[in-house]
Amino acid sequence: MTPVERRASFSLAGIFGLRMLGMFIILPVFALFAAHLPGGQDKARVGLALGAYGLTQAFFQIPLGWLSDRVGRKPVIMGGLLVFALGSFMAASAQTLTGITVGRAIQGTGAIAAALIALTADLTKEQNRTTAMAMIGVTIGLTFTLSMVISPILYPLIGVPGLFMLTGVLALSAIAVTKWVVPNPPAQLEVDRVSFGSVLTHIELLRLNFGIFVLHASLMATFIVVPTALVQAGLAQPEHWKLYLPVMIGSFILMVPPVAFAHGKWRKQVFLGALMVVLVAHGMMHFALGNIWGTALALLVFFVGFNVLEASLPSLVTLVAPPNAKGTATGVYSTIQFLGTFVGATGAGVLTQHFGASIVPLFTAGLTFLWLVVAWPMQVNKPTNGG
Numbered sequence: 027m028t029p030v031e032r033r034a035s036f037s038l039a040g041i042f043g044l045r046m047l048g049m050f051i052i053l054p055v056f057a058l059f060a061a062h063l064p065g066g067q068d069k070a071r072v073g074l075a076l077g078a079y080g081l082t083q084a085f086f087q088i089p090l091g092w093l094s095d096r097v098g099r100k101p102v103i104m105g106g107l108l109v110f111a112l113g114s115f116m117a118a119s120a121q122t123l124t125g126i127t128v129g130r131a132i133q134g135t136g137a138i139a140a141a142l143i144a145l146t147a148d149l150t151k152e153q154n155r156t157t158a159m160a161m162i163g164v165t166i167g168l169t170f171t172l173s174m175v176i177s178p179i180l181y182p183l184i185g186v187p188g189l190f191m192l193t194g195v196l197a198l199s200a201i202a203v204t205k206w207v208v209p210n211p212p213a214q215l216e217v218d219r220v221s222f223g224s225v226l227t228h229i230e231l232l233r234l235n236f237g238i239f240v241l242h243a244s245l246m247a248t249f250i251v252v253p254t255a256l257v258q259a260g261l262a263q264p265e266h267w268k269l270y271l272p273v274m275i276g277s278f279i280l281m282v283p284p285v286a287f288a289h290g291k292w293r294k295q296v297f298l299g300a301l302m303v304v305l306v307a308h309g310m311m312h313f314a315l316g317n318i319w320g321t322a323l324a325l326l327v328f329f330v331g332f333n334v335l336e337a338s339l340p341s342l343v344t345l346v347a348p349p350n351a352k353g354t355a356t357g358v359y360s361t362i363q364f365l366g367t368f369v370g371a372t373g374a375g376v377l378t379q380h381f382g383a384s385i386v387p388l389f390t391a392g393l394t395f396l397w398l399v400v401a402w403p404m405q406v407n408k409p410t411n412g413g
Contacts, residue, residue, distance in 0.1 A: 073375020080367030091357020114194030163337025
């Protein structure tokens with residue numbers, strides 16, 4: 027990597043991490059916090075409050091990705107961060123579950139993931155892009171780890187409102203990083219525009235988009251049930267970080283070898299292998315709920331596969347997308363990603379409310395098996411410009 031590419035990769039990964047913190051940091055504690063609010067015993071409403079962020083993210087990713095292809099990446103990113111901060115402050119000041127849901131929805135309208143991924147592709151050479159995207163994926167994983175560890179520690183001190191306030195302040199700081207640290211992308215040459223329909227019908231993009239939907243639906247669904255299950259198994263909420271920390275450290279160590287091989291001729295094999303690991307983890311979680319050690323082991327297996335897939339998917343999208351439609355393609359990808367967070371959170375909430383927590387891992391296992399079937403014929407070893 028050149029110095030400019032390293033600067034771009036580290037700064038954009040940092041912005042992505044700060045952005046994802048807004049989704050992750052409340053996961054370990056929100057269901058417990060919401061139980062003390064009016065209506066908080068209704069798991070479907072709790073799932074909606076968590077998932078509202080993903081729903082509005084899904085709605086705005088495509089138009090803002092398209093807009094970034096035309097007015098530039100940085101204006102879209104800075105505007106989205108400002109809106110995200112506003113939603114964070116609104117959620118922090120809310121006194122009801124409905125108010126928090128509205129704040130989460132406004133957070134999600136600052137949908138910048140597509141523009142961030144496209145800007146990363148703009149600022150890196152093709153041979154270095156997988157590394158840059160992997161840095162973003164690892165940063166997302168580190169952000170998740172940090173959230174799992176510090177959220178249970180901060181919750182007794184500042185509560186969920188304080189966590190929302192923190193994410194708003196971090197979003198404002200990310201605007202400064204975007205403005206003064208991230209390199210400016212090269213001027214876009216005038217090229218023939220690729221039709222929106224061709225992006226929507228690109229077979230390999232469709233496979234990848236379905237994959238990110240399932241991956242994030244599974245993540246959100248898992249954390250609708252795991253925090254409560256751990257408390258019921260005898261692990262008090264302030265002690266949850268003692269489980270999450272070794273799980274996440276272990277998963278990062280174990281993900282290094284497959285990520286190192288996740289390029290060239292081994293790309294597909296590593297990808298499908300990680301997908302099968304996630305499928306096994308969901309099966310383990312079905313039997314492990316209610317057992318602290320079993321849940322920890324299932325989470326460890328899950329996050330090994332999750333981290334590899336999270337690092338691989340955005341790189342593959344920019345690899346196969348038409349070069350002059352990266353913003354649009356990543357907009358569709360990010361839309362489907364956050365739609366997955368909405369479906370996972372709300373679906374798990376409804377399932378738990380009516381059938382109990384143990385049904386949720388079966389739901390995520392079914393989705394993951396379907397993804398494996400869809401992904402099996404994938405052809406992503408070489409860049410393509412068509413559908």
